[in-house]
Amino acid sequence: MPAATPSEPAPATCLHCGSPVPSGSVTRDFCCVGCEVVHGLLVEQGLTRYYQLAQGKTAPAPEPRKERAFAWLEPLVARAESMPGAVCALEVDVQGIHCAACVWLMNELFRRQRGGAGLTVDPALGKVRLQWRRGAFDVAEFLRGVEGFGYRFGPSRKRPERASLDLPIRLGICAALSMNVMLFSVSFYVGLTPEDGDVFGLFTRLSLWLSSAVVVVGGWPFFRSAIQGLRRGVLHLDLPIALGILLVFGMSLAQARGGRGDVAYFDTLNTFVTLMLVGRWLQQRVLERNRRFLLADDGAEGLFVRREEGARLATVRAAEVSDGDVLVIAPGDLVPVDAVLLDAGARVSTDWITGEPGERAVARGEALPAGAFNAGRVAVRLQAKQAFTDSPLVSLLRRAPEASGGAALHTRFWDRVSRRWVVTVLCVSALGLALWWPAGPDKALEVAVALLVVTCPCAIGIATPLAYELVQARLRRAGFFIRSTDLLDRLPRVRKVLFDKTGTLTLGRLELVDAGAVSGLSPATRDIAFDLVSRSNHPASRCLSGALAREGARFTPEARVAEHPGQGLELLRDGARWRLGRADWATESPGVDAWNAPSPGEDGEAAVSAARSPRAGRVDSAGGVQATGAGRVSRPGARVEVLLSGSGLAAGPVLSRDGVPVAFFQLRESVRPDARREVQSLQAEGREVWLISGDAPERVRDMADALGVPAGHTLGGQRPEDKAETVAKLDAADTLYLGDGVNDSLAFEQALCAGTPAIDRPVMPGKSDFFLLGEGLGAIREALRLSARLRHVVRRLLALAIGYNVVAVSVCLAGWMTPLRAAVAMPATSLATVLFTVWWLAASRERAAATPTPPLREVPA
Structure with a gap:
């Protein structure tokens, strides 16, 4: 027998967030510099209770950026202090808050600063409301202090999505009502009959009233979606759900009014509506948490600058800058337009616009490009040489267009499933109605309704959203945060992975x-x-x-x-x-x-x-x-x-x-500690890896040689327009682009999917389908693997659902389906599909740990 190969030692876990430390990292104590810095601050300032409250739920911390601009804060504070009263109030958004430990930390830091009157943190939405005594509290100083722990503040732009407020309330109401209806139904199944008089009538009326409330409260999201689909000429999956709810309720109502509440489907109806709401809530829960983790992106409207207006200095939106305006750029502030330096000298950094690091000195009269940052320690005066409408930043900061072309191909699979499911269920119900019509309208309607009840799309409505939620939660723990609803459907198509260099493959x-x-x-x-x-x-x-x-x-x-x-x-x-x-x-x-x-x-x-x-x-x-x-x-x-x-x-x-x-x-x-290993692993799995950068070609070639990227897949000296053109040529609905600078903005729009590790910079997170935390790149390969596994599990779920429905339809067409059998069959199949989903995804984790990833095979469209 061959000798056993010694297994690699298990990766160390980060002392701050508990994430695996990337292979090749300088230190085995922390996964990234951000975690090391934040951990040091917590220990230094006696705030280690944070870890007791976090209970292992801490996310990797971004490296704190020094001298970050707060131009956006000045008009907000001025407005707050102009209001009457001794106490001023201000609401701001916060990035990076994720648990009760974050709330405690912010409150503790607020308590230690003089002049504060109150702090309210909303971790669900990512908002902070400050109250302070006029003239006794420095808001900017407090926010800078908190940002040292890896958070980031911005203007209040986050708004709760309608569904995030609506669905949990509907779900709670329906779950409470459904449990009561099920108790009444049990009495019917164990022998309560019309001969029992008033008790039977009372239980029937209660079941009817409570079920009516469930249909109105819980059914409305599906009714609305079905109506919207019909208006657009689309047979949406919510159509058979909505029809099933209405027909089952209608038949049960007729039975109850006829004095036969014992043969109604009230319990099955309530359970079905509640489970569908659970699936809908699972679909949105993790995505909303990921979106709220970041500051809301407002594009060019979110950029502010200080402008001289006679003897006063006004903070205005960058969009209001005109040719000839004199601007005052504080340390960390952005130069929004091409300008000329009026002071004796300055230091600027253009890494945000070029994606490349480095600072340079600028003398009086020299030009500063739009997108440069003041990297010095003092404010400098500039004269704008163009209006903001003519600035090159405008095109780079524009909102991303709706997904089209290759990015929309992922919807074909679910479109086909939805259409076929709708048509099949309606045809089978019509067939049952026709076959049993000679036996009388009541019996025919009973069979048709039973078909709509037992052919519920549980695999799609419950188990599939659960599978997506489990995968997204696992990726969050790996530092991969999904923002786009359909990203996991697109990732299995990826055959080319395109990297920017600086800030992406490097740190x-x-x-x-x-x-x-x-x-x-x-x-x-x-x-x-x-x-x-x-x-x-x-x-x-x-x-x-x-x-x-x-x-x-x-x-x-x-x-x-x-x-x-x-x-x-x-x-x-x-x-x-x-x-x-x-x-x-x-x-x-x-x-x-x-x-x-x-x-x-x-x-x-x-x-x-x-x-x-x-x-x-x-x-x-x-x-x-x-x-x-x-x-x-x-x-x-x-x-x-x-x-x-x-x-x-x-x-x-x-x-x-x-x-x-x-x-x-x-x-x-x-260079990121695992960059070489991850690049070579991606290539070993059959994916093309490209290096596309605005840096000098020779430096890009050196990086490619060090990482093992073929020379033919290496492009340097790329302008933003060049990057976008290159991605468009390479993309066949199969590219993943990872970049960090606004010079990657146009390329993001051309790729099938795009992500960024630069969550501390404006614009890019808002345009990305996902973002990364930590210093490793292994989460990208894990996301690709899990997305392929998810597609496999979903298709197995569909096969399981088809098998169940074949049996259920046969029983209904034979006239053997009763309310009791439906009440058992529907939740039983829902439970089976949920357990199947959990088991397969857990099994995939074990197999992935034991076996290498096989080469890719083509995934059909």
């Missing part, structure tokens, strides 16, 4: 190539480096700050650090000038051979000598590394490995003392 932040560059520094030098980077919000500084903190670097509060835009950071200490930044600026001598610079005499950190010949590299005048050979460069106290090939290498900053290099930190884009 939108930098990472240190060699940890030895930090650990090899002396403690004193680490402290100086930490003082420099901890006072900067530059991506490189954030990366180094985390690495230095993990090595125990200490912060000096009185340190005074100067940030030179486009150059780096500078600190004077004990008569020495320390710099961290571009090599030519840090060393003050372009072309200095940093690898052979003399030692400054402190621990010999900067004594750089080649470990082998030829030298591995030298610092050039552009601030990067010139490769002159391959190899490792060593120095006393600091180990640096120069990677001459790899994905997304960034020119690393140099730490210097009095112009002499002390350390070099090679940085690169941080």
Whole structure:
């Protein structure tokens, strides 16, 4: 016998949310940086009771974004404080709330801030109502503090969907009434007859009155849907449900008025209506929770900007910006139109519009593109060079059109099922009526009604919504949140998976190539480096700050650090000038051979000598590394490995003392820990994987090589229009697109289905069919697998329903169906289909854990 293959160790679970830690993650304690940050805050601030209240229901936390704009908040607070009274009130939407622990956390943070008068949190809808004493409470400060825990606030736009308020109430009423009717019916089945006089009449009348209420309250959603379908010329599945309810009630009413309540179908009718409502509620429950998890998207209408209007500063909607307006862009604010900088200098980031990371310095008079963010620490003044109607953001922010073309193909299966079911049930009922008409109208009507009762579409009305709910709940635990009702019907058709690069396959932040560059520094030098980077919000500084903190670097509060835009950071200490930044600026001598610079005499950190010949590299005048050979460069106290090939290498900053290099930190884009494994697994299952990015083609090719994506499936330098055109050419109703920037917006509209991991950015979540939480990509493959399994289970359910209905129809046509038999058969088949659904989906989980996923087969349309 062959030796048993050792099984892989079970993945570690995140200390914050309990999700599996992606394979290859730097830490086995947390699934993502967001969870690590939030966990640290909860422990630091003594808020760990959060975990006791959460009871394992916490979702992965997005990484908190610093310096987020609150321009939308200013007019709302001003309006609230303009109202009379000592207490002001404001309602805002919140993203990320999902359980009672979130409510407790927000209330606890609110309690710790002075000036608050009251806080009401609605977790079901995702809304927060604040009350505070006028002039004694900083609303923006409180919201920023809460956002540090992974939440996000926005204007109050969420509204409860009509069905979310309507269905639970109808369901509760019908369930309560149905239980009473079933009790009355039991008395008929055990021997209560018309000969029992007043008791029989009372139970009959009560059954009739309660059933009438159930038909009116619970039947209305199906009546309305059936009428709307007939007006559009569509035989909707709700049509036989509505007809069955009306005919069964009509016949039962006739029997009751004739004094024969014991042969009426009141109990079966009530149970049927209630179960159909349960199925309808299951269909919407998880989807609404996922939608409410996010802020409501308002497109361009949700963007605000500060505009100079004479001596005052007004906050207006971006749509009101005209050519020539002077705008004030605070840190974190968006530039809504192409503009020119009026101040001396600024730092901007264009990652939202291009999808690529990086900040750059802008001088007075230089142009800033629409979609740039103020990445600096102070507000800057701009002059608009176009009206917002001419801004390139308008087309990217437009509302997504209704699904059409390939995205609508998934409906064919259910359309066919609905039409055939309606026609078959009506024909069989008509046949029963015709066959038994010679025996008398009463008997013929009884048979026809019995056929409508026992041929209930329980597999579609109850078990199928349950199957969808179970799959969606399982995907939520994996960090995959579905927003579109029909996504699980579309996913089995996916044969091509298209990835954007930056922020999608990468994490939108930098990472240190060699940890030895930090650990090899002396403690004193680490402290100086930490003082420099901890006072900067530059991506490189954030990366180094985390690495230095993990090595125990200490912060000096009185340190005074100067940030030179486009150059780096500078600190004077004990008569020495320390710099961290571009090599030519840090060393003050372009072309200095940093690898052979003399030692400054402190621990010999900067004594750089080649470990082998030829030298591995030298610092050039552009601030990067010139490769002159391959190899490792060593120095006393600091180990640096120069990677001459790899994905997304960034020119690393140099730490210097009095112009002499002390350390070099090679940085690169941080790739999602399981990206390579997931890409190769998708390809092994028979799916095409494409890499489509606006980044430089050579950088995209490097990433593709690192992940194993074929060169022919790699496209770089793509504009938003290019991406959309590429997706349109590739899509044959079989593409899944994953992107994070507004430059992916047009491509989203062309793909069969689209999703985003960027829930902290506007617009994209509102256009996506699903969104991801956490740093892993494994949930995409899990969703593809479960959707295929779901389709298989649903088709088995239909086969089971057909088999049951063949038997039931035969019994009815033979005239053997009675109210008692119908009362047993209908709930019994409903229970059987529910148990079948749960068992098959649970069995699929076990089989998936034990066997690899087979190659794909074509799924018929």
